[in-house]
Amino acid sequence: MLGAASTRQQTNPPKRADALAEIVLLDQDGNEVRLGDLWSERPAALVWLRHYG
């Protein structure tokens, strides 16, 4: 139901963001953003929304 997991999962944040760095997403205007570019020169705070609702 609701796509819920059948068993409880654990969060698993990485110690390093190397895998995240190579991910390319589109921003609200359709521009490509490589995540690693966000923290190449200064720290970045990323917030993953549960949904847009």
Add this chain to the structure above:
Amino acid sequence: MDRARDEFEAAGVNLVLIGQLTPRHAAHFRRRQELELPVLADKDRVSYKAAGAKVATFSELLGPKVVAKGLRTARQTGQRQGKTLGHPAQLGGAMVIAPGGEVVWSHMADDAGDNATPEEILAAAASATSP
């Protein structure tokens, strides 16, 4: 979160939101929430997986404690949850990453009501900029 944007900027920290689905949904979300922050669209949830975010069980979505916390937050903030778009059981979280790629702080949600506050994220981000 958008209200804290200036404080993140003053601290020298890039603040970015990531949501599910498409740029069109991200743009609509920004307009509706009157956000100036950039919002990235992750239709395939690849960054969620790479960040170690989890998919909730039904009780982690709609259990009594989660619902009670949601109602409390709604009363305190005046915000109401709208229509759910994207994977309804996907949980989110927050992470602060230093130049060089070290994850200096993270708070990935354990249930649907488990969210770091902007103040907590800002404090972690500020520590990442301290010598």
